[in-house]
Amino acid sequence: MKAQETVDYHIKITWHSIVNLYNQIALKYNLTQAIGYVLLHIDKNGSPATSIAPLMGMKATSLSRILKNMEIDGLICRKKDHSDGRLVKIYLTELxxxxxxxxKKVVREFNEYIIARIDPKKIDCYREVMGDLLRLTEEYSIKKLS
Known part of the structure; x- marks a missing residue:
């Protein structure tokens, strides 16, 4: 099977293209794609550090390095939860x-650009297929790793 015939090839090259685009745009704002993506997953009322990594499909160790850099850059702060002192929440600073x-604006504009140029039925089909791929990947993982 040639690389271009695999499902993951198309996902990977498309995702890398999107990441490169986002990184080029992010540089204008002294950000990276990864930091921008983390920012999108932090709630205005704070988010438990443990809940952010799974939302992004990342391992906690990878996220902790990003969070540390974000804290150094003054984008976030960490605070213990008032009701449960064991829980640490991530809050956005003013910056x-x-x-x-x-x-949010960059992601919204890119998505609007794409959605305006692809037939809505194709977008629906794409979302359905991607959902199937996620489900099947998880199913395959359980089967192979058990």
Whole structure:
């Protein structure tokens, strides 16, 4: 089977193209694609650090490095939860809120650009197929790793 015939090849090259685009845009705002993506997953009322990684499909160790850099850059701060002292929540700083707005705008504009140029039926089909791929990947993982 040639690389171009595999399902994952098309996902990978498309995702790399999108990441490169987002990184080029992010540089204008002193951000990276990864930091922008994390900013999109932090709630205005704070988000538990443990809940962010799964939302992004990342391992906690990879996220912790990004969060540390975001804290150094003044985008986030960590606070213990008032009701449960064991829980640490991530909050956006004023600068983080500004950068989150930029990240949302960039993602929204890119998605609007794509959606305006592809037939809605194809978009629906794409979402359905991607959902199937996620489900089947998880199913295959359980089967192969058990």
């Amino acid at each position: 983080g809120v500004q950068k989150q707005k930029i990240s």
